[in-house]
Amino acid sequence: MKHTLRFCKGGVDIGFELPNLEFAGNAFVPTTAVVPLKQHCGEEARPVVTTGDFVKEGQVIARGPVPVHAPIPGKVTGMRRVSLPDGTMGEALVIHLAGAFDITGRKEADNDWKRITTQELSRILEDRGVVDTFEEPKPLAEALKLSRSSADPTLICRLFDQDPTAPIESRILAEYPQRVWNGIALLASAMRAGRVALIVEEGTPASPPPGIDLKDLFADIPVSFVISRRRYPSGSKTRIRRLLSEKLPELSLKAPLYLDPVTALSAYDAVVRNVPSISVLLLVLGNAITRPQLLRVKTGTLIGDVIDECGGFKTAPERILVNGLMRGTALYDLDTPVTRYTRSLYVMDRDSCPSYTVRDCVHCGSCLAVCPASLDPARTVFAIRRRDSGERILRSIAACEGCGCCSVVCPSRIPLHHEIAGGRRLLPEDLAHERY
Numbered sequence: 001m002k003h004t005l006r007f008c009k010g011g012v013d014i015g016f017e018l019p020n021l022e023f024a025g026n027a028f029v030p031t032t033a034v035v036p037l038k039q040h041c042g043e044e045a046r047p048v049v050t051t052g053d054f055v056k057e058g059q060v061i062a063r064g065p066v067p068v069h070a071p072i073p074g075k076v077t078g079m080r081r082v083s084l085p086d087g088t089m090g091e092a093l094v095i096h097l098a099g100a101f102d103i104t105g106r107k108e109a110d111n112d113w114k115r116i117t118t119q120e121l122s123r124i125l126e127d128r129g130v131v132d133t134f135e136e137p138k139p140l141a142e143a144l145k146l147s148r149s150s151a152d153p154t155l156i157c158r159l160f161d162q163d164p165t166a167p168i169e170s171r172i173l174a175e176y177p178q179r180v181w182n183g184i185a186l187l188a189s190a191m192r193a194g195r196v197a198l199i200v201e202e203g204t205p206a207s208p209p210p211g212i213d214l215k216d217l218f219a220d221i222p223v224s225f226v227i228s229r230r231r232y233p234s235g236s237k238t239r240i241r242r243l244l245s246e247k248l249p250e251l252s253l254k255a256p257l258y259l260d261p262v263t264a265l266s267a268y269d270a271v272v273r274n275v276p277s278i279s280v281l282l283l284v285l286g287n288a289i290t291r292p293q294l295l296r297v298k299t300g301t302l303i304g305d306v307i308d309e310c311g312g313f314k315t316a317p318e319r320i321l322v323n324g325l326m327r328g329t330a331l332y333d334l335d336t337p338v339t340r341y342t343r344s345l346y347v348m349d350r351d352s353c354p355s356y357t358v359r360d361c362v363h364c365g366s367c368l369a370v371c372p373a374s375l376d377p378a379r380t381v382f383a384i385r386r387r388d389s390g391e392r393i394l395r396s397i398a399a400c401e402g403c404g405c406c407s408v409v410c411p412s413r414i415p416l417h418h419e420i421a422g423g424r425r426l427l428p429e430d431l432a433h434e435r436y
Ligand code: SF4
Pocket: 370, 371, 372, 373, 374, 375, 376, 377, 399, 400, 401, 402, 403, 404, 405, 406, 407, 416, 417, 420
C-alpha cells in the first residue's frame, strides 16, 4: 500500500510502500547468540562471565548502566568485536546454545504492578535492563530517576510512529493494547508522575481504545490527550515539547520522561511477566525481502539469520536500513547482531533505492529548506569535518533533531544527519542535554 510522508517544512512529500504485515510470532532460537555489551547509546557493560562458563537463559552476563542478560542458555565461547546496528563497533559475548530454557516456553508470571512500590518498580526496571528507545536509546531506570527528581514529574507518551516508514509503534499498540497501556501506567506510578500527556496524531482518536479504563490505570493522575499534526518529524522531542508548551502551558517540562509504546511494552514485560530484555519485536520489510513480517527475535541473533527466517532475499539487496528510512542507519555486515534498540530492518532492491554514491555538495540549499530546526545542515557538517568547535556550530549540533530530512533531499547523497549525530561527541555536558 502506498503512503506519503509530508515534511513539516519545505513542501516536500516522500512516497513509500508498506505491505500488510503479519505478526509471525517467535523467530527461531539461534544456536549461537552474539550479545553486544552495549545495548544503549552509552558505555559498554562489563562482562561478569568468562569463556567456558555455562549461563542460564536470562542470567546477567555483563553489568553496567544497562545490565546485559543471556538470551539463550549455553556455554560462553568467547568475545568478538562486531558491527552494531547503530553503525558503531563494539565487543560482544558469544554464547553457544546448550541446556534448558528457563523463560521461553514456561508459564509466564502475572504480577500485579499496582501492588508494587515505586522503589521496587524502579529496581525491577533497572535489573531487567529495560532501555528507553525514544530517540537515543538509554537506560530507562536512569531516565525515571531524573524525572522523579523534578518538582512536578511529567510523563509524555507518543502514541504514533516516530518514523512512519517503519511503523513498529503503531503495530505494537494494535497488537498489545492492554500491555502497552498498563506499561505506561506503571511507569507513571514508578516516577510518581503529577501529569500524563498522551500525544496522538491528527485523524486518530484522542481517547483510549475500547477496554482501557484511564481511571483504573492512572487513578488520580490527570491524563491529557494532545493532538499533533501529521507532518514529519512531529514525533521528535523538540516538536512534542513545542506542541505541549502551546496546548498545555501549565505542564511542567523540566526533565519529563519521554516514552514510546515499545518502551512501555518492555516495562510491562519486565514487571508483570518477570522477563528481562532478551528479545525484541522486529519489523522486517522492504521489496527485497521474500516475506515481510513482524516477529519476536532474541537479542544476539545475527541479522543475516533474521533475513533467512523471512525467506531470504527476493531480489539482490541494494541497501538495508536499520530503524527506518528517515532516521535509520545503513547496515554493511549481515553478521551484525540484534540489540534491544533494533526495531526494524528495511531491505531495499536497486529499483527502490537511489544511487548512494556520495558526491560533493552542489550548494543547492535543499537541506536548508527542509530542516525543521532551521539549521544549515551543509554548513554544520563542513564545520564538523574541519573540527570547528565554535559555539555556533556546537549549538547547531545540539539543536539537530536527527530527523534525516536533510539527508533524504540531498542530491549529492551526503549523509548529513549521521555526520551531525557523529558531531555530538564534541558537545559539552550542558549542551548535550539542552535539547531535552
Ligand atoms: S540538520 Fe538535523 S534537524 Fe535539520 S533536517 Fe537534518 S537531521 Fe533534521
